[in-house]
Amino acid sequence: MNHDRLNISPDDAITDAAAHWCMRLHADDCTASEREAFARWLAADPRHAEEYQAMLEIWQTA
Secondary structure (H helix, E strand, O other): OOHHHHHOOHHHHHHHHHHHHHHHHOOOOOOHHHHHHHHHHHHHOHHHHHHHHHHHHHHHHO
């Protein structure tokens, strides 16, 4: 078991979630329900939008 992963910081959790949403929203099988969940996640904290934007920039340059 990786004990370092158990001590994930809130910022790391936001980065992980932003990466997840970036991949899901670009997937062909992304559902309307997932898009609604993303909208709720995005609205829940201003840091979410900032980190998601950073992920989009990485996605677009990759």
